[in-house]
Amino acid sequence: MLEDRVSKANGYHQQYLEINVSNGVATRHELDTTLLQQSIGGSGLGTHLLLEHESWKHDPLAAEASIVFAFSPLVGSPLTTSAKFAVVSRSPLTGRINDSLASSTFAIAGKRTGNDALLIKGRAVSPSILVIEENQISLKPAEHLWGLSAEDAELQLREEFGNKFSFAVIGPAGEQLVRYATISHSGRHAGRGGSGAVLGAKNIKAVAVRGNQRAAWHDTEGLIAQARNLSQRSFGPATEKYRELGTAANVLIFNRLNCLPTRNFQKGSFEKAGELSPEAMNIAHEKIRESCAACTIGCTHVYSIPVDGRPSRARIEYENLFALGPLCEVSDQQTVLQASQLCDYYGLDTISTGGTIAFAMECVERGFLNETWLTFGNGDALLQAIHMIGRGEGIGVRLAQGSRTLAMELGNNTIAFAPQVKGLELPGYEPRALQTMALGFAVGTRGADHNRSGAYEVDFSEEVDRRNAKVHQARLAVETEDKAAIMDSLILCKFLRGVFDDYFAECATMLNLITGWRLESSDLISTAKGIIDAKKRFNILCGWSPEEDTLPERMLTSALADDRDARLNRETLETLVTAYNLERGWDEAGFLPGSSAGT
Amino acid sequence: MKITIEYYGIPRQRVGIASETYEFDRDEMGIHDVIRAVASKHPAFEKHCMDDGIVNKHMTVNLNGNQFFHSEDGIARDGDALLILSMDAGG
Ligand code: SF4
Numbered sequence: 001m002l003e004d005r006v007s008k009a010n011g012y013h014q015q016y017l018e019i020n021v022s023n024g025v026a027t028r029h030e031l032d033t034t035l036l037q038q039s040i041g042g043s044g045l046g047t048h049l050l051l052e053h054e055s056w057k058h059d060p061l062a063a064e065a066s067i068v069f070a071f072s073p074l075v076g077s078p079l080t081t082s083a084k085f086a087v088v089s090r091s092p093l094t095g096r097i098n099d100s101l102a103s104s105t106f107a108i109a110g111k112r113t114g115n116d117a118l119l120i121k122g123r124a125v126s127p128s129i130l131v132i133e134e135n136q137i138s139l140k141p142a143e144h145l146w147g148l149s150a151e152d153a154e155l156q157l158r159e160e161f162g163n164k165f166s167f168a169v170i171g172p173a174g175e176q177l178v179r180y181a182t183i184s185h186s187g188r189h190a191g192r193g194g195s196g197a198v199l200g201a202k203n204i205k206a207v208a209v210r211g212n213q214r215a216a217w218h219d220t221e222g223l224i225a226q227a228r229n230l231s232q233r234s235f236g237p238a239t240e241k242y243r244e245l246g247t248a249a250n251v252l253i254f255n256r257l258n259c260l261p262t263r264n265f266q267k268g269s270f271e272k273a274g275e276l277s278p279e280a281m282n283i284a285h286e287k288i289r290e291s292c293a294a295c296t297i298g299c300t301h302v303y304s305i306p307v308d309g310r311p312s313r314a315r316i317e318y319e320n321l322f323a324l325g326p327l328c329e330v331s332d333q334q335t336v337l338q339a340s341q342l343c344d345y346y347g348l349d350t351i352s353t354g355g356t357i358a359f360a361m362e363c364v365e366r367g368f369l370n371e372t373w374l375t376f377g378n379g380d381a382l383l384q385a386i387h388m389i390g391r392g393e394g395i396g397v398r399l400a401q402g403s404r405t406l407a408m409e410l411g412n413n414t415i416a417f418a419p420q421v422k423g424l425e426l427p428g429y430e431p432r433a434l435q436t437m438a439l440g441f442a443v444g445t446r447g448a449d450h451n452r453s454g455a456y457e458v459d460f461s462e463e464v465d466r467r468n469a470k471v472h473q474a475r476l477a478v479e480t481e482d483k484a485a486i487m488d489s490l491i492l493c494k495f496l497r498g499v500f501d502d503y504f505a506e507c508a509t510m511l512n513l514i515t516g517w518r519l520e521s522s523d524l525i526s527t528a529k530g531i532i533d534a535k536k537r538f539n540i541l542c543g544w545s546p547e548e549d550t551l552p553e554r555m556l557t558s559a560l561a562d563d564r565d566a567r568l569n570r571e572t573l574e575t576l577v578t579a580y581n582l583e584r585g586w587d588e589a590g591f592l593p594g595s596s597a598g599t
Numbered sequence: 600m601k602i603t604i605e606y607y608g609i610p611r612q613r614v615g616i617a618s619e620t621y622e623f624d625r626d627e628m629g630i631h632d633v634i635r636a637v638a639s640k641h642p643a644f645e646k647h648c649m650d651d652g653i654v655n656k657h658m659t660v661n662l663n664g665n666q667f668f669h670s671e672d673g674i675a676r677d678g679d680a681l682l683i684l685s686m687d688a689g690g
Pocket residue numbers: 081103242290291292295296297298299300493494495
């Protein structure tokens with residue numbers, strides 16, 4: 001049992017817990033105010049802790065590797081969408097930094113253990129549940145949960161531990177060390193980059209948290225007034241799209257603009273996209289809307305589907321839909337819904353699952369992979385491939401490594417059309433048709449990523465020609481990354497961003513009300529840059545090289561088949577990347593001042 | 600001249616149709632004026648998608664799948680398609 005201590009800073013407990021699951025030893029570490037001001041929480045804090053623990057030195061699936069659950073100063077406050085946490089580790093898919101975010105009561109309960117972060121190292125001798133109940137840390141056997149889906153395991157954990165605990169759980173994919181396995185909690189998922197495999201490699205099926213420690217707020221009255229105002233605005237037009245149609249609202253307009261990646265990024269439109277639109281799904285299926293904990297928006301649209309004659313439900317978001325639909329050329333609603341449900345069942349990142357399967361389908365078509373059943377447009381093959389990945393059977397074992405590793409194994413320059421950057425499969429934004437986003441993908445510290453770079457917003461504005469990138473777009477891409485770095489460290493949901501008139505000023509106000517600091521917009525912009533520098537530093541220490549900041553060769557050598565104006569060449573992308581690096585204050589190649597390869 | 604208006608996302612929800620064609624007795628006109636014509640035909644669109652006579656900051660307009668015009672200061676010509684969509688592309 002650890003000693004009680006008094007919380008010092010508003011908004012924080014000013015400490016984190018390091019737990020070695022090899023021997024069950026927990027160590028408490030202090031966090032000083034300067035560090036908290038520089039990293040805030042969430043992604044920022046998690047990155048700092050990984051650097052401090054020299055996590056770049058270890059294979060992400062090694063016992064010595066660290067994985068951090070980082071909370072934030074806003075967690076537990078009345079601010080809408082603030083019940084979020086970040087899971088930060090070195091990614092087993094990319095070998096680079098990975099920070100996946102999710103919302104649930106796990107964030108609130110985790111922070112109430114009296115810690116701003118939980119850092120887990122080591123490897124339990126057998127499948128275990130890590131239980132953190134304020135000062136008491138224990139490992140309990142989890143053999144009876146091994147093999148269960150995260151949802152089923154969580155139901156059982158609730159029965160065993162009661163409702164006062166919250167749980168972060170891996171599914172069978174995490175147990176099988178699928179390199180894009182997720183961590184789930186109350187039906188939400190820390191999705192990208194394989195944090196589920198990192199936990200699985202530690203033999204940890206679930207982390208259970210409970211506590212009563214509350215961090216104080218500097219100005220409770222002001223905070224409540226701010227929270228009311230924010231909630232009010234969250235009901236307005238800025239979030240209408242998410243409430244009425246969900247993120248899948250993108251399908252039809254992306255299709256119209258040839259930005260909807262189809263057939264493993266060979267095309268930007270899918271003739272049957274209409275069948276997968278939320279407008280069509282809403283007619284064919286019963287639907288309910290759900291929210292994360294402490295959210296007034298509720299963007300999650302859950303459809304009823306019959307599976308094997310029994311009623312069932314499937315959560316649909318744009319990314320699931322694009323990756324398991326058009327990318328594999330599957331248009332059947334039921335199949336795509338079922339594929340999405342299966343990914344949740346096994347605990348698989350839907351984007352990497354769809355991206356890797358679509359890549360394999362193209363390899364089969366070109367004769368590089370001898371799995372003749374795995375063809376574009378074949379919904380049954382899609383479902384079978386997901387089962388095989390989740391169960392670790394047959395070709396599923398190779399697909400579980402992601403498209404980059406599969407391409408390296410297959411040779412024949414298949415890497416040219418593997419849809420990944422740094423090993424992370426591309427999300428549903430065709431880079432040739434959205435070229436600021438192309439830059440965002442190329443330079444992203446965790447690989448091709450639409451959450452750490454919102455550069456697509458620039459492409460959808462009158463400021464640029466989306467298919468003809470110019471150097472000034474590098475600055476605009478940097479601005480969207482800076483905003484995301486703050487949002488991911490505070491943490492607030494990105495779907496709120498449209499409600500802010502003066503983004504950094506409002507974020508500073510919220511943070512000041514909680515902490516009593518006197519930050520201004522400019523301070524937060526500096527903090528954002530510091531957080532992105534820290535992620536880059538981590539990558540450099542992992543062995544990052546400038547050649548990684550690019551796109552798959554095919555995207556730089558051929559135009560989109562259905563939009564010949566959507567073309568991007570290597571020289572243009574390199575010019576953009578250089579401009580981005582200089583805008584960040586790095587050298588032309590992308591090294592931080594004072595750093596160089598291997599330092 | 601004929602202009603096709605295509606609605607996506609929230610604008611489609613408000614107007615209730617996917618697309619429609621407008622005929623104007625001119626060779627070209629400002630996108631701003633085309634949007635006015637849409638608003639006068641669809642009060643629900645005007646109420647939910649416009650502020651002070653222009654599309655609100657949560658909507659945007661695209662000409663022929665090419666350039667976006669949030670401030671609506673482009674020119675539409677015969678045969679053009681004007682796409683009206685929810686601004687926030689993220690998902
Ligand atoms: S808007 Fe959606 S993703 Fe964001 S917190 Fe609410 S339900 Fe969760």
